[in-house]
Amino acid sequence: METASHALPALELVDWFDAAARPLPWRAPGITGWGVLVSETMLQQTPVNRVRPIWEEWMQRWPRPSDLAAAPQAEVLRAWGKLGYPRRALRLHEAAGAIADQHGDVVPADVDTLLALPGVGTYTARAVTAFAYGKRAPVVDTNVRRVVARAVHGAGDAGPPSPKRDLADVDALLPEDDATAAKLSAALMELGQTVCTVRSPACDSCPVAADCAWQHAGRPAYDGPAKKVQKFAGTDRQVRGKLLDVLRGTDGPVPRAALDAVWSDAGQRDRCLDSLLVDGLIEQTDDGRFALPGEH
DNA sequence: CTCCTGTGCT
DNA sequence: AGCACGGGAG
Known part of the structure; x- marks a missing residue:
């Protein structure tokens, strides 16, 4: 039961990308490595439309790494806004x-x-x-894994990640030439995001449909293990978000009572407050109030 | 493996 | 109201 493997037409994909790529601001000519690092960090788990305005603001405000490094953590967290997973902002600052x-x-x-x-x-x-330096490198995100699973392996979707294999799969698709390889990496991601989507793949407008193993196999449904879905409502992540939102919205330290108001379960609240302290996302003042880091 | 956010779609 | 979504760190 060997699955058919297909080679993808790299140059057609690259041509398609040149014609069809969305004009995202971090893809504009002249964007620095810093601009790309900031965008990729923000895009790690936030959709492009929410990232776009925040990225613009960050680039205006902190055009070089040293500009961000000089900003207080509290300001960085506020500027991160509601992109989610604010520990990313602290790591980027670092x-x-x-x-x-x-x-x-x-x-x-x-x-x-x-x-x-x-x-x-x-x-x-x-x-x-x-993307920033035009070098040949396999770039594997969830979209690329899906494109490879379908077009190369003929499966309905990618199974659980297998970093070595995933990297090798994409490496095998890339041409030797740096510039072409880099553009193909971008093209594979764009294809997965805009055409070869999870739920409604637009095979009619796919530049590689003729060479797609999934097409040739009759577009079989995904038959691997069910992917586990993350709950959010009622989790510590939701509570942490609410707690942090209070501090983002105020200038200085707030009394504990202001935080108590956002979640009724005192045990969970205290646990979350504690984990935020441990993560360095908040600090406690000498008089027992709470603030964003570095702001008192 | 589990944990970390917040939204937008259905 | 409920559900899907995702890269990095520990």
């Missing part, structure tokens, strides 16, 4: 300091150097090398 201090205020172009930065993992490191 990464900015390292880039300013150790890399001459220029985002590194090398994957291993990028990986050493806080908040930069296998996806983001390769995205920055490829």
Whole structure:
């Protein structure tokens, strides 16, 4: 029961990308490695439409890593707004300091150097090398995994991530040439985001439909293990979000009572408050009030 | 493996 | 009202 493997037409995909890519602000010519690192960090788990305005604001305000590094944590968290997972903002702030201090205020172009930065993992490191510096690097996010699962392996969707294999699969698709490989990496992501979507793939307008193993197999449904879905309502994540939102909306420290008001379960509230303290997302003043870090 | 947010679609 | 969504760290 060997699945048919298909080779993807790299040049057609690249041409399609040139014609069809959305004009996202971080794809404009002249965007720095810093601009790309900020966008990729924000896009790690937030959709493009919510990222766009915040990214614009950040680039205006903090055009270089050293500019962000010089800002107080509280301001960084406020500017992060409701993008979610605010620990990303703290890590990016920390990464900015390292880039300013150790890399001459220029985002590194090398994957291993990028990986050493806080908040930069296998996806983001390769995205920055490829998209900011035009280097050949397999960039594997959930969209690319789905495109490869379908077009190459003929499956309805990607199964659970398998980092080594996923990376090798995409590596095998990339041409040797840096510029073409980098653009193909971007094209694979764009294809997964806009055409080869989870629920309603637009195979009619897909540039590789003729070479797609999934098409040839009759578009079989996904038959792997069900992916586990994350709950949100009632979780500590929701409570942490509500707590932090109070502090984002005020200038200085607030009394505990102001935080008590946002969640009725005192045990959960206290646990979340404590975890926010541990994560460095909030601080407690000497008189027992709470504030965003560095703001008292 | 589990945890970390907030939205937009249905 | 409920559900789907996702990269990095521990």
